[in-house]
Amino acid sequence: MFWSASAFAKSFMPVQGSTFASGVDDLYKFLLGASLISCVLVIGGMVYFAFKYRRKTNTDKTAYIAHSAILEFLWSFIPFLIFMGSFVWGWIVYHDLRTAPKDAFEVHVIGQKWNWDFQYKSGRKTSGEVYVPVGKPVRFIMSSRDVIHSFYIPAFRTKQDVVPGRYTALWFEADKVGEFQVFCAEYCGTSHSQMLAKIHVLPQEKFDEWLQNDPYKGLSNLDIGQTIFAQKCTACHNATTENKVGPGLQGVFGKNREFEGAASLVADENYLRESILNPAAKVVKGFPNGMTPFQGQLSEQELLGLIEYIKSLQ
Ligand code: CUA
Numbered sequence: 001m002f003w004s005a006s007a008f009a010k011s012f013m014p015v016q017g018s019t020f021a022s023g024v025d026d027l028y029k030f031l032l033g034a035s036l037i038s039c040v041l042v043i044g045g046m047v048y049f050a051f052k053y054r055r056k057t058n059t060d061k062t063a064y065i066a067h068s069a070i071l072e073f074l075w076s077f078i079p080f081l082i083f084m085g086s087f088v089w090g091w092i093v094y095h096d097l098r099t100a101p102k103d104a105f106e107v108h109v110i111g112q113k114w115n116w117d118f119q120y121k122s123g124r125k126t127s128g129e130v131y132v133p134v135g136k137p138v139r140f141i142m143s144s145r146d147v148i149h150s151f152y153i154p155a156f157r158t159k160q161d162v163v164p165g166r167y168t169a170l171w172f173e174a175d176k177v178g179e180f181q182v183f184c185a186e187y188c189g190t191s192h193s194q195m196l197a198k199i200h201v202l203p204q205e206k207f208d209e210w211l212q213n214d215p216y217k218g219l220s221n222l223d224i225g226q227t228i229f230a231q232k233c234t235a236c237h238n239a240t241t242e243n244k245v246g247p248g249l250q251g252v253f254g255k256n257r258e259f260e261g262a263a264s265l266v267a268d269e270n271y272l273r274e275s276i277l278n279p280a281a282k283v284v285k286g287f288p289n290g291m292t293p294f295q296g297q298l299s300e301q302e303l304l305g306l307i308e309y310i311k312s313l314q
Contacts, residue, residue, distance in 0.1 A: 017155035017180050017201070018172040023093050024157040030089070034082060097158055100171035104139035105132070111142065111149035111162040114191040115300065116182065124214045127300035130182075131200045132174060133207040139171040150186035153199060159185055174201040216301065225309025228302050236291065239313055246291060247284055250313040258285045272307045 016022055107130065108119040118130040132138045142151060144164040151170060152159040160170035174180075184195035202210060216224050229239065236245040253272070258264045259282045265271060274281050276298070279291035298306070 014154040015176075015178075015180075016157075017153075017174055017176050017178065018157060019175050020093070020096050020172070021155070021157045023096065027086075027089055027093050031086065034086075100139045100169065101137045104137040104171055106139045106141060107132070109140045109142040109151060109162070110145060111151065111184070111195075112145035113147065113189050114184070114195040116151070116184075116195070116197040117300065118197075120211060122211055122214070123217065124211060125301055128196070129198050129200065129299075131202055131207060131210050133204045134174050134177050134201045136204065137171055137173045139169055141167050141169050143167050147188050148186050149184045149188050149195065152183045152185035153180055154183070155180040156199075161186060174199075177201050177203060216305075221301070221305040221308045222312060224302060224305030225307070225312075226305075228298070228306050229309050232294075233306075243287075246287060249310055253311045253314070257282070259283055260285055260289075269307055269311075272310055273303065276303065276306060 013025055013028075016025065106121065109130075110117040110119070115128055116130075118126045140151065140160075142160065142162045143166065144162045146164060148164070149162040150159060151162055153172070156172045156174065158170055158172055160168050162168060178201055180199040180201065182197040182199055184192055186192075188195065216227075219227070229237075238244050238248040239250060241248045241250045252267050255267055256264055257267050257271070262282050265282075271282070277295045278293050280289050280293070283289045294303075
């Protein structure tokens with residue numbers, strides 16, 4: 001039935017993706033319900049009495065009312081019980097949220113303007129995406145490279161500030177396989193709202209497989225760049241000065257570049273990054289605007305590697 005408390009809550013709460021999500025929701029529903037009932041009692045009582053005891057004639061006089069010990073005791077003691085109950089309940093839920101089991105699987109999280117990096121103990125690194133096993137406690141050990149961010153996973157009902165110069169931690173046990181959204185919940189500058197990540201919850205075997213299948217295990221950024229270049233770039237670009245469909249890339253870094261309809265500039269890392277992710281932004285004179293944008297196709301690590309590799313072609 002829609003009007004049952006849980007069906008009502010489900011209609012506007014995010015998916016419950018972790019073991020403590022339902023506990024947080026229950027407390028939230030209780031607080032919401034208690035507030036609603038109090039609101040109706042207080043506002044309703046006020047309106048009712050205002051009508052019932054309104055002044056009806058000019059000679060109406062307010063009767064002398066002495067205090068009532070029993071009433072005063074009750075309206076203090078009942079709310080006291082409700083508040084203490086909420087406190088103890090909240091404390092139990094909070095304690096659960098803050099106390100990671102000793103055997104939790106640990107992942108390092110680094111926040112920076114404006115993305116999230118993840119590092120596994122095996123050496124695997126990802127950016128904007130993190131993979132975790134289902135049904136197993138996972139602990140994120142987090143820090144920031146610049147300002148305060150906040151790691152927020154609504155579906156898991158947990159959130160923790162990420163602070164430069166120290167570690168903070170957050171844990172959860174995902175109880176459903178799936179994909180969940182991460183937000184930055186602390187205003188951190190221009191692209192704060194774009195500071196997103198996805199949590200992929202996988203069955204244990206799939207997760208183990210993913211963790212071991214690191215395509216870049218033991219490779220330097222330069223090696224990664226060289227691999228990507230060979231896979232994705234050589235159809236149109238040479239690693240020499242000789243042009244193909246696109247310009248030859250040897251010696252490009254640090255050189256002045258001339259564009260169709262844009263001011264010339266000296267090629268730096270930001271220019272390379274833009275030209276890989278959004279090639280149409282600056283088209284080099286004498287070449288067609290024909291390159292596929294790589295936005296969303298490369299991880300930060302791959303992009304960094306590719307830029308390192310292009311820089312190395314001197
Ligand atoms: Cu990082 Cu907002």
